[in-house]
Amino acid sequence: MAIDQSEVEQHVPGEFDVLRIKSDFPILSRTVHDKPLVFLDSAASSQKPRSVLQAMDTYYETINANVHRAAYTLAEEATNAMEAARSKVAAFIGATDANEVVFTKNATESINLIARSWGVANLEPGDAILLTHLEHHANIVPWQQLAAERELEIRWIPLTADCQLDLSDLDSLLDGVKIVSLTSMSNVVGTITPVRAIADAAHAAGAVVAVDGCQSVPHMPTDVHQLGADFLSFSGHKLLGPTGIGVLWARKELLEAMPPFLGGGGMILDVRLDGFVAAEAPHKFEAGTPPIAEIIGLGAAIDYLNNLGMEVVRQHEVALTAFALEHLSNRFGERISIYGPQSAELRGGAMSFAFDEIHPHDLSQVLDQHGVCVRPGHHCAKPLMRLLGVGATARASWYVYNNEADITALGDALEAAGEFFSF
């Protein structure tokens, strides 16, 4: 039996009814400090619709058994449910073969897998890795660790003043590079990067391309082949799914040639006293019992998004981002500085800003009193913070369940914070 998704709330395609979407997310009906919850931190982790929670409950209540290697019915159903989710993930990102989808703990583990498996097998002392100044620490530190061990050079694609990639020296930067690893959408300033153009140049220079899709995959249509990616990493919990489940997609030839990452049960064909034979991909990279319920939850999250339609999800986000840029700028003028591209078409819905010279930590504390959740800090992107010349920013980020009223509520709370800290 597969998990029945027929009860997924049906939304009319093309009609984006945010109030109805909000009602699918149980947490959004709670209050914080007696104020309605205004959740604007989806870039860190999204909320989960009822259908995702139910899919995981249903698994535990009706199927629960370890996957693979058992002849009894429950185990077979669990395996089928997990592999059905793998197929959903593959289709969601335009992959032609579900066996190109490896389940990991999160995108961080996915990127570490690339570094530790592909990187160790393919990078020699003196080789170069090309990253960008936009990257999350998860797409910096694994490469720095590897570079230190194997005497690799790390290069950086610089940024323009509005936090877009400056590709003017791309060709010389690519000389000697074996892998380009870059975000497709900044988690700090929302910038959508020109992955395809960079991938074409990288391939021409003989490099492979790894894309950190944590922010873009949940928020816009994704097609790994159109992107020109060789690897794509993302996390379930930013995509309406549960924590503890991430995805690494890679081209099959790459996965087949890569050595295993973690060793253990589930990733072998045979084990003898003098060695082992690894299983085929993707199982080669999935040692140990996988997070079965979370994988099924991720599948349900993808069903939910597909039901809305990713094109429409992106249109909603562009509209809401345009509203936020206009509303906040009109309302606060020079009191607010919004980092990154100033056009909604060029960015996602993660918006870092400075307000009234109030420190982001203090700002978010006051906003919390109004039920408004925004995140202060360096957003795991300290090199970008240094480039922006700040120690921290406040970041608001939105998703399918946010509407203009949420942005207006943010504006009201900022107004109150400005009064509270008026020096």
Place this chain on the structure above:
Amino acid sequence: MSGLEDLYREIILDHYRSPRNRGELDSPPAVRVEGFNPLCGDEIVVYLDVDDSANGDAAVVTDIRIGGQGCSISQSSASMMSAAVKGRSIGEIRDLTKSFKSMMSIHEEGLDAETEPQEDSAGAELKLGDLEALRGVVKFPVRIKCATLGWNTLQQGIDETLS
């Protein structure tokens, strides 16, 4: 917003607006130490001039400067700390640090038990002076690290001085 007013007392905002002992000291001879709050990116730099003509705990912090950037709680706590420790002996600073940190943890325990530890807080109040204003921070556990950043950095500087 009564909770917020407990956190952002007027004297805290005053120290944030007009930080005391802000700046740098020549290092050496001053000891220079940096402290980071990896959660929020706050950075504190503490410069210490120590007259070590007396030994160990009797040595006196003759001057202190604070650099770095951060939120109102980390900056005001460091500012109040600098005013409180300037001219004090290492031994006195050690006691003060202990009182300050116990003010934070007393309230953590107090919250658990839903009672206010009257006697201890009164004792701490006498010694801590302005720093008492930071008492409200314990109601916002995430911010305790902001309030203690300067103190931990100071401790590191004193350890370096004595070693």
